[in-house]
Amino acid sequence: MIVSKKELSEFEQRYRTAFVNSLAGFRQAVLVGTKSIDRKSNLAIFNSLIHLGANPALFGLMSRPDTVQRDTLQNILDTKEYTLNYIPGTHYIKAHQTSARYEKGISEFEKVGFQEFFDNSSTAPFVAEAVVKIAMQYEQSIPINLNGTVLIIGSIKQVEINESLVGTDGYIALADAEVLISQGLDAYFVAKSMGRLPYAKPLL
Amino acid sequence: MIVSKKELSEFEQRYRTAFVNSLAGFRQAVLVGTKSIDRKSNLAIFNSLIHLGANPALFGLMSRPDTVQRDTLQNILDTKEYTLNYIPGTHYIKAHQTSARYEKGISEFEKVGFQEFFDNSSTAPFVAEAVVKIAMQYEQSIPINLNGTVLIIGSIKQVEINESLVGTDGYIALADAEVLISQGLDAYFVAKSMGRLPYAKPLL
Numbered sequence: 001m002i003v004s005k006k007e008l009s010e011f012e013q014r015y016r017t018a019f020v021n022s023l024a025g026f027r028q029a030v031l032v033g034t035k036s037i038d039r040k041s042n043l044a045i046f047n048s049l050i051h052l053g054a055n056p057a058l059f060g061l062m063s064r065p066d067t068v069q070r071d072t073l074q075n076i077l078d079t080k081e082y083t084l085n086y087i088p089g090t091h092y093i094k095a096h097q098t099s100a101r102y103e104k105g106i107s108e109f110e111k112v113g114f115q116e117f118f119d120n121s122s123t124a125p126f127v128a129e130a131v132v133k134i135a136m137q138y139e140q141s142i143p144i145n146l147n148g149t150v151l152i153i154g155s156i157k158q159v160e161i162n163e164s165l166v167g168t169d170g171y172i173a174l175a176d177a178e179v180l181i182s183q184g185l186d187a188y189f190v191a192k193s194m195g196r197l198p199y200a201k202p203l204l
Numbered sequence: 205m206i207v208s209k210k211e212l213s214e215f216e217q218r219y220r221t222a223f224v225n226s227l228a229g230f231r232q233a234v235l236v237g238t239k240s241i242d243r244k245s246n247l248a249i250f251n252s253l254i255h256l257g258a259n260p261a262l263f264g265l266m267s268r269p270d271t272v273q274r275d276t277l278q279n280i281l282d283t284k285e286y287t288l289n290y291i292p293g294t295h296y297i298k299a300h301q302t303s304a305r306y307e308k309g310i311s312e313f314e315k316v317g318f319q320e321f322f323d324n325s326s327t328a329p330f331v332a333e334a335v336v337k338i339a340m341q342y343e344q345s346i347p348i349n350l351n352g353t354v355l356i357i358g359s360i361k362q363v364e365i366n367e368s369l370v371g372t373d374g375y376i377a378l379a380d381a382e383v384l385i386s387q388g389l390d391a392y393f394v395a396k397s398m399g400r401l402p403y404a405k406p407l408l
Contacts, residue, residue, distance in 0.1 A: 001367035004325075008261055008360060011374070017258045018374035023336070023363065024255035024263060025232025025290060025378060026385045026395055050254060050266060051228035053351040054221045057212055059228060062254060086229060092398045100404035111407060121208075132227070142346060146357060147257040153350060156212060159227065163205035170215070170222035171388055174229060180398075181230045181385070184375055187400045191230055191385060191393035194296045199390070200304035203315060 022184030029095060029182040031114070032061065033083035033125040034075035036105070041116060041125045043108040044072045045098045047182045049084065050151075057156040059084070059136065064149050071104055076152060080138040081122050085130035087114075089180045089190035096186065121158035131177040133160040171196070226388030233386040235299060235318070236265065237287040237329040238279035240309070245320060245329045247312040248276045249302045251386045253288065254355075261360040263288070263340065268353050275308055280356060284342040285326050289334035291318075293384045296392035325362035335381040337364040375400070 003019075011019060027047045034042045050060035063073040076082050087095055091114075098108045109116050115128035121135035136154035143150055165173045175191040182188055207223075215223060231251045238246045254264035267277040280286050291299055295318075302312045313320050319332035325339035340358035347354055369377045379395040386392055 001365055001370060003363040005359070005361050008363070009259065015374035019376065020258035020261045021255060022376040022378070025253060025383065027231050028229025048254065049229060050252065051225060052266065052348060052353055054224035055213065056351065057224045058351055062256065089398050093401065096401045097404050097407070100406045102406050140350060142348065144256060144346065144357070146344060147260065147262055149256055151355065153348070155209070157209050159207040159212070161205055166205060170219035171391065172223065172226040174226070174387060175393060179229065181395060183378060186403070187375065188398040189379060189395035190398060192396045194293050194392040194394060196391045197297065197300045200301050202304045202306050203301070
């Protein structure tokens with residue numbers, strides 16, 4: 001099956017959204033915890049976490065002003081703090097439910113049934129059930145003028161993780177914790193390992 | 205285990221790179237095919253594919269000027285064309301080997317053992333073994349001044365995919381083709397399905 005640019009643009013809108021979103025492949029599912037300026041908690045699922053660099057440790061998130069994620073974006077811009085939470089795959093139904101358009105001021109933690117957790121690394125709420133909890137400091141937003149999306153860049157303030165997942169070389173065995181992966185708008189997975197490989201050198 | 209920003213910055217460099225890269229989680233492994241201006245083929249693995257939008261259909265790639273990916277970036281800027289190729293997980297050893305620092309002008313297709321495939325959608329080479337073959341048109345680069353990386357944005361010119369993977373709603377069942385997923389610098393996976401869910405609506 002070959003789909004040209006023209007055919008893609010002529011697809012029925014929902015079909016095209018599902019096609020292109022799922023075409024982008026598998027990605028880390030992350031629950032982003034924020035507080036509004038009036039201290040209401042918010043939780044939203046994102047599948048656009050981007051590794052930007054290790055030193056300084058910077059992660060990006062893509063946000064689209066016209067979606068449910070707009071509350072998260074506004075809270076990040078207002079408070080400069082947010083949390084990234086990776087949860088076990090078994091919680092995928094609750095994680096997906098955070099994508100519903102709850103009214104501003106309604107806490108998805110309460111509605112969906114995740115427990116809030118706080119420590120002094122962030123004013124934003126963590127997900128208690130998360131295997132990996134990352135406190136983020138907002139650094140910069142970069143507008144993508146081609147389509148009105150925004151790249152939100154933050155630096156890592158703190159990482160909380162079970163020590164047993166971290167190898168002697170620094171590698172974090174997220175697959176051992178069966179961390180949730182997503183694809184497209186509504187498909188959820190966990191990882192099945194193929195293997196790890198040594199640093200690649202040119203073959204003679 | 206709690207790691208503060210300060211402790212992270214004091215990690216030994218290779219340990220930190222492995223820690224932060226693997227912390228960013230699971231992502232689509234994609235082989236990017238390009239041609240240099242003197243018509244030499246190049247193939248490099250990326251794990252930074254970003255979905256930017258469905259209409260127009262835009263994908264991003266993060267590139268770091270100081271890595272083996274610099275040849276790919278230069279070729280994209282020179283020719284404005286590139287291909288994205290998703291391969292079956294069974295090819296993970298060859299896919300990883302494309303990350304070796306072969307000299308400029310050496311074709312990773314030949315060295316690593318993937319077969320080139322061409323059609324009239326692109327001057328850049330596809331990977332014949334790929335389950336998904338996407339012809340991309342370069343649109344724009346956005347420099348991330350915080351750490352010297354570059355976001356390369358392209359639009360989809362053509363998608364080639366086995367029709368049996370595409371559902372009636374447009375969803376592409378990449379897991380059925382056991383498409384390769386990566387994490388960190390050297391870990392490879394395929395997806396194990398948890399399930400698909402209907403569009404989420406607020407619960408009453």
